Amino acid sequence: MNETTENDGVSRIERFRLAIATFIDERRVAKLKGREDDAAAAAKYEYDTWLADAARRVGQIQAVTHVLKASHPDARGTSLYIPPQTLPQHDEIGSHSLADDFAEDVVGNAAALDVFKFLKVEVEGRSLLEWVKARDADLLQALHADEAIAQSRMDAFGNLVRSGTFSSHALAKQVYWLTQGNAATDDNFHLLQPLFSSALAHRVHADIQSARFGEENRDVRAAVRTKQADTRVYRDYRNLAVRKMGGTKPQNISQLNSERGGANYLLPSLPPNWSQQRPPNLLGLESSTERFTFFAGVRPLVRELARLVLSKRSKTMETRQEREALEQRLGAKLPFFAAAIHSQLSPGWTRDDRCELSLCECLWLDPERLTLAPRPLGEGGEEDQAFVEAYHWGDWPDQVAGIFASWLNDQLRRAGATAVGDSEYRHWARQAIIDAAWPVPMQRRAPEERA
Known part of the structure; x- marks a missing residue:
């Protein structure tokens, strides 16, 4: 050789x-x-x-x-x-x-x-x-x-890789599978023996281990936890179960099972948790706050803020910081609410004759209407022109902040905080975050509170 x-x-x-x-x-x-x-x-x-x-x-x-x-x-x-x-x-x-x-x-x-x-x-x-x-x-x-x-x-x-005479065993999992005809006839069934794919289980185990303990995913997880921007993909497997095979001697099952320490991950086999959300209907409403009240996470924040306002805790730095955090979280819900409306309703929905929202709310919740061709004069064209002019005039974000402030004062009064008034109204307005297409102050100056 x-x-x-x-x-x-x-x-x-x-x-x-x-x-x-x-x-x-x-x-x-x-x-x-x-x-x-x-x-x-x-x-x-x-x-x-x-x-x-x-x-x-x-x-x-x-x-x-x-x-x-x-x-x-x-x-x-x-x-x-x-x-x-x-x-x-x-x-x-x-x-x-x-x-x-x-x-x-x-x-x-x-x-x-x-x-x-x-x-x-x-x-x-x-x-x-x-x-x-x-x-x-x-x-x-x-x-x-x-x-x-x-x-x-x-x-x-x-000869490590070999095949021989196939045989099953009473302790192996077996399934009778109807192949044709009447289920009462034994000859119409095949007896199947499902086998555990160790090769696939090993790949799944490796991927889950990488997601749970891998260095890169650990760094991205830390960024998620601290709310830091990161462009890498974050993988997370939730609701896992672990099936241990082989007890104290996992090598008796197989070599790869031994390398996994007998651990075999089971993914959750659960029915889907269907979302009942449907596109919000804002037609016929005088204010979008009727829908914002029930937006995800809003009511718990209002209840917690009302509890804090009604409490007789001394006005320490800790109390003020806790209250301010709640106010800011409520104000930060506004752009998410607007984004949900933008994604679920078609541009121009505020042209509908049934839309009764104030102009500032139409500008806030239907900004893509500006991209549509104006209607002919006499068929809504005047309204479209006024919409464009009002949008570019730029005072509508402050008006929306005022609506938010009035809504929050009303919510707190319903909870029993009767002392809230003009000063709180102006304070709530400054917490509102209203997206606009040009640089505007993040702290809004709302008009005088409406009676």
């Missing part, structure tokens, strides 16, 4: 030998810690001795993608090795979604799992198992100088 030599002068055979010897030596150090002087035990980790033993023990394990014992640890039957790229393709996520990028699992005698770890050792970017499947000539020579012995070892290691 010809020996391939790399540019650095090291032959591929030597590369394979070095990778194999390094793995064996690491096993020896780990297993003989504290017993370094035990010559008999150390002899088992001689290069050729260990390879011969590994080739013998590899028959005790099997490479798989779908694990039977995940259904029940005492199930006896067939696990399968089905490369995901060979499966039928579907739109739904499944094992087929992994294509050729998947982790191979191993089942069998846990005492022989070190052989699988050995076959996962990489040389030139590919595992020894892949080189075995390719019947690599240089690896063959690295296994033994005698070609016959080397061939037998390569055959043994290649």
